[in-house]
Amino acid sequence: MASLRPLLPIAALLLLLLFLISFHSDPPPILSRTPSHPLDPLTFDEIAAIRSILVSYPPFAAPNQFPAIHSISLDEPPKLIVLRWRPGDPLPPRRATVTAYSPPGHTHLISIDLPSGRVLHHSNPSGFPFLTIDDMRRAIATALNDPSFLQSLNARGLSSSDVNCAPLSPGWFGSEEDHCRLVKVQCFAAAPNFYLRPIEGLTAIVDVDAALVIRISDSGPGIPISAGEDTDYRYSTQRNKPRSFSNPINPVSLEQVGGPSYFIENSHVIKWASWEFHLKPDARAGSVVSRARLRDPESGEWRSVMYQGFASELFVPYMDPSEGWYFKTYLDSGEYGFGVSSMPLVRLNDCPRNAHYMDAVFAATDGSPFVRPDLICIFERYDGDVAWRHAQPHIREARPKITLVVRTAASVGNYDYIVDWEFQTDGIIKVKVSLSGMLLVKGTTYQNLSQVPEGEDLHGTLITDNIIGVVHDHFLSFYMDMDIDGPDNSFAKFHMIKQETSPGESPRKSYMKVIGSIAKTEKDAQIWVTPYNKSEQWAGGRFVYQGHGDDTLATWSDRDRGIENKDIVLWYTLGFHHIPCQEDYPIMPTVSSSFELKPVNFFRRNPILRAPPYTEVDLPVCSVMASL
């Protein structure tokens, strides 16, 4: 115990440091905020006020008539009003969009004017909003109270207290069950990492509004449940295991002793290097970047780049046509909500020490506001890479590359999606998506490949005894309302063709020639481009739950509207084919993919020619904490 004593002063110092760090990073108390920008998200008080308006709204005021609230979010002012607004101007009237649901089958889309406390519009569109936590709990409870479902569990030696269940969206396959709001419940044997212990083949198809099991499907009583040995990835468990045969790594830290170089004005306007943009959490999209602008390095003029950008939809189809799997064609944003599925980021590990965190305020099912802390982090990154360089015998010049990263991490059930918006000093915006979490796995009787009959398709990889990692894809569609030097833009496509030279023209037989053209209409744009339309934001549709695909990017764009020199929206879909492998078990090493929005002939010349190099005096003096 003596060895603990020298630690005491350090512990005290540590507490002080933690306090200082926490003091430094904490935003002003979120409950007292007032909006200061037309795009600022609804505040705690505003959501509370909206709830009061809804409670006294006549259609909802009778007993048991209050609907389930699925989301309450800012109804953004018209784009032209936002573009004309200047700091100091009064805010345009604050309005909210409420998505609510009254069983059975009544989806509400309500527009509320906060200053007047009035409901401006109320419609009942077709389709269902994303599931609430209450929907999920009710679906699972319904399954676990069903005698037939319990019998199937009992047949496997399990009771309802031995399982963790998942509320799965059913997709839409045109069956007779589609007339009501369905959740398919599948369960896992309880464990810290229950996802790897599927109770294979057992599905309860639940009418979530009626709290009734419509049908039980059980095709897998003979399939053993994996023991899930050593799948608990928590450090509290793993620290007690013998070390692996790897030399330990001394921590490497991003240190910025001068403090951050960004300024955050009124909680949501970020200014860094030549960039300025508005940033907010969103219950559906996760994070939304708006009004991204930068100052021209030569003229000092503010130049618009993007009016708004966010992850619009995420499509995750699994590639197994069997009864328990065919419907797994998730549209995670629209069916579960990317923002509400995001847990607080893990400080020091999800984001580096120099990160600032932004909280979210969302609405609970009863319409009351709640705070989800640390939903977004913002940090400056240096990874040892080079912004530009050149060396020759008497000149050696290089510049460090420092960028600003905005990060969210959604955990939609088993899977984790880290979405980064990275702003570079050279004008590039890079969007990177990193995947981790657990595979959605399928139980099997097979323990090794020699047991699999010739020609049988496992639809995946046998990643350990009795467990198949099922092949699947992830497609993230990003909405990017580009306003490059103003709202009206055109979409130019460039590609290269082989050009043969004429006889005698050149000793060279051929070369690559650049061919460019401007897309006139939507169908010309191979990468999707649509004219701006406030109602066209969600690539899979506004209400995608059991949706029929009639309100999607594909259907809008089918109108083939003109897109030349118009206010246009660019859609980019970033995809992953995931053929699982043993290394993905029990938790997946991160896999990333990215795309870049790059300025091309936007600046007159390299905008970072004058960036200074690092010298030794610029860098901090550091020591180990234990040496203090």
Next chain:
Amino acid sequence: MASLRPLLPIAALLLLLLFLISFHSDPPPILSRTPSHPLDPLTFDEIAAIRSILVSYPPFAAPNQFPAIHSISLDEPPKLIVLRWRPGDPLPPRRATVTAYSPPGHTHLISIDLPSGRVLHHSNPSGFPFLTIDDMRRAIATALNDPSFLQSLNARGLSSSDVNCAPLSPGWFGSEEDHCRLVKVQCFAAAPNFYLRPIEGLTAIVDVDAALVIRISDSGPGIPISAGEDTDYRYSTQRNKPRSFSNPINPVSLEQVGGPSYFIENSHVIKWASWEFHLKPDARAGSVVSRARLRDPESGEWRSVMYQGFASELFVPYMDPSEGWYFKTYLDSGEYGFGVSSMPLVRLNDCPRNAHYMDAVFAATDGSPFVRPDLICIFERYDGDVAWRHAQPHIREARPKITLVVRTAASVGNYDYIVDWEFQTDGIIKVKVSLSGMLLVKGTTYQNLSQVPEGEDLHGTLITDNIIGVVHDHFLSFYMDMDIDGPDNSFAKFHMIKQETSPGESPRKSYMKVIGSIAKTEKDAQIWVTPYNKSEQWAGGRFVYQGHGDDTLATWSDRDRGIENKDIVLWYTLGFHHIPCQEDYPIMPTVSSSFELKPVNFFRRNPILRAPPYTEVDLPVCSVMASL
């Protein structure tokens, strides 16, 4: 001046710190090293000994018979001998390969046994080795002494002292000039950044052995020479310019107060985390990674991954068929040498502060050894990214991603190529290539696009007045002799097809199915795969200068040899199409591309499940240097 006084003690401290840092980073004196691994590069003393052997070698001993030395490098022992060698065993006999040239037309390939001092083999292959510095100087001097060339310069108001010239490889186009060793000399008006002031259309075709100008081509007397205004990218110049309209960025530093986690044994064997590999500079390839192995996290067994990997060739064709440009189809590694074109890395800027540097020993044209310091850097990277994570309401776990980067940066004339080999704890090897430096530009009479006649193809982009950035490609072919758990491997290809379901099989109409096959012969391998052959290392041929393409990956592979369960080599070509833009002027913001070698069903499970998270006590306490 008073303000300087407080800086004095800091300056003294700074000097001390610099001294300490420099002391810490310096390798043992390179001159005294002895090789300790069969793959260690030739030492200073060994190269000096080889020169002595060559000087007394009868064919070279007569006056004026000593050839120009183009390279002296280790002739690596046979692979099986290297694989059997264990630390402590005596080294296999040290042998060297000398590439030399006696004008006119005699290329020498000489194998020397160091212990015996004997020349083992001496052949005179066809083709020319990469240019020496002396070749380049002679070619330029020849052009600048040519009266007709001088007359063309004079006609533009320039003399030979007003220009910087480039020694350009002529490619091979089957013309009558190809019987001798050619260099095409083109010049630029002198300036710190002369590359942006081309003297367009003027080319001297030089017989470099005869030191004779064969022909002058001048198609551009009417084309003005750009003033190259504000193109000097040196900080010493730019620091005096007015600041751009960007908020300054506080430095972010990678700090690792516990010191590096890697061990470097005998200068060339790197051990980090579960990895071990041999690393050395190479005059042609830049850097060579050999015997990459890692310890299995469960068994502790050392498992082989790659016997050897390096950048084999770089092809940079420009896409302009005109007289002054058609021949610009550079094979930079084989024509100039990627290693000898690498200048010392710029400390703190090309690599972060926590980097270790490795020097190279190369041979000068007279065969004597010289040291090129800081040719490779090695550092541990943390950029705020996540190695794996998962969050759910009562579990939030994330792990920081730390990697080991090995970097070189070649400056082949105007262009800079940063090549990174990044080793990850999850078993991935990522190869990343980043491009910077100056564009190779073409002078033009046009100052803006409105002057360009309809239908005229500029073969590039008018990036500023009178300057076209010519369209070009960069293709880097990497040689990777994979030895996954041993030399004999097979190459399996996987792709996905759309599989329609049978009627009644599933509510799902189709799904993606994975189809895999093992390539039996070279032609089955769409990505190039060849059986290991010590003489097949350079994708464009061993002697590519004016080469005819008869010793290339394409010709070897045309034999369609068997590659199943054989010792095979994987070739990956990473490419960039570069359509220049204004932002590339005067120096190009870095552009990157990468590929990964990823373990798939190699480990039994995630090898980094037990990695610890960061906690506050793991991270350093830092302060600004000025606050000391």
